[in-house]
Amino acid sequence: MLHEELRQKLIDTALTMERYGLIHMSGGNVSLRVGDLVLVTPTAMAYETMRPEDIVITDLEGNTVEGIRRPTSDLKAILYILKHMDVKVVIHTHQPKAVALSLVADRLPLISTTLVDEVKDEVKVAPFTISSDEGMGIETVEHAGRALCVILKNHGVMAYGKDLEQALCAAVYLEESCDVYLQALSTGRPIAVLSREEADAEDAPRGYYGQP
Numbered sequence: 208m209l210h211e212e213l214r215q216k217l218i219d220t221a222l223t224m225e226r227y228g229l230i231h232m233s234g235g236n237v238s239l240r241v242g243d244l245v246l247v248t249p250t251a252m253a254y255e256t257m258r259p260e261d262i263v264i265t266d267l268e269g270n271t272v273e274g275i276r277r278p279t280s281d282l283k284a285i286l287y288i289l290k291h292m293d294v295k296v297v298i299h300t301h302q303p304k305a306v307a308l309s310l311v312a313d314r315l316p317l318i319s320t321t322l323v324d325e326v327k328d329e330v331k332v333a334p335f336t337i338s339s340d341e342g343m344g345i346e347t348v349e350h351a352g353r354a355l356c357v358i359l360k361n362h363g364v365m366a367y368g369k370d371l372e373q374a375l376c377a378a379v380y381l382e383e384s385c386d387v388y389l390q391a392l393s394t395g396r397p398i399a400v401l402s403r404e405e406a407d408a409e410d411a412p413r414g415y416y417g418q419p
């Protein structure tokens with residue numbers, strides 16, 4: 208079986224997404240590009256009982272190279288992102304705070320150091336597209352900017368990055384930031400947004416955070 212360890216890492220990532228409330232049951236998906244191959248979670252299967260052999264490996268056109276299951280129904284959108292952005296991982300979630308924000312705003316502005324550190328920039332809300340359509344991928348590429356996430360209006364989130372950890376962190380901290388922003392919005396008071404200078408200062412390398 209190709210990439211057995213990586214297959215398990217995809218499942219572990221999906222289980223972490225579930226633990227943080229970003230998905231439920233079989234919702235969302237995780238994809239990882241390795242060269243010209245893509246490992247993807249299968250469609251309509253609960254992560255809790257998923258096994259490495261349930262992960263599907265496709266080529267960049269979506270043809271199954273190895274696997275006994277049908278890949279995620281969002282595969283076309285995911286492949287579009289992997290082919291048009293310099294990223295290796297795409298995570299799709301239905302995280303409720305981000306979806307709630309998409310109903311009332313067109314972006315999550317730079318509201319906190321967490322957002323700058325983990326998501327890299329303000330996050331745009333892409334227009335509605337039906338699920339499982341390549342349009343989800345096209346709109347993600349269109350609205351990505353410097354951020355590691357795009358919110359899909361009335362649907363969920365596309366988070367992406369150089370590896371599983373980076374994309375997962377972006378999705379988790381996006382949800383935290385959406386929660387903070389929605390709470391602030393609900394007061395009806397003006398929102399204090401970081402300036403570009405403040406955000407750039409926060410984003411500049413300082414070499415302390417993290418273990419050596």
Ligand SMILES: [Zn+2]
Binds near residue numbers: 300
């Ligand atoms: Zn979805």
